[in-house]
């Protein structure tokens with residue numbers, strides 16, 4: 001389970017669905033992400049690239065910014081990531097740091113055979129820097 005009542009496979013399916021909206025004319029590497037917040041909302045995002053290559057935004061960060069825009073204060077119970085051309089599709093370093101900011105607990109990727117694999121977030125970004133380090 002990604003979180004109570006939500007199977008990991010459901011989040012993977014939502015991530016695959018939104019990956020089909022990807023705007024990736026530079027890389028031709030569509031990615032989708034589906035997160036479930038601590039309040040039970042499922043929120044999705046896909047990667048959006050740009051002719052100025054450095055302005056590409058990853059699927060995970062698009063999902064996170066939408067989560068905050070919908071309701072401030074939410075945290076991330078789990079996030080599933082699907083790359084239509086690669087399994088597993090691991091979150092990049094920048095996305096791991098952004099997921100860390102919002103207390104992500106689990107990351108779900110597709111195994112090579114397509115089965116969901118669920119990892120503890122702390123295994124993907126150990127000894128991480130987070131907002132509590134800044135104090136008040």
Ligand code: THU
Nearest residue numbers: 027029031047056058059091092
């Ligand atoms: N990408 C993501 O959307 N998420 C990741 O964590 C890895 C990379 C996107 C960025 C870019 O549009 C494409 O995949 C190729 O790097």
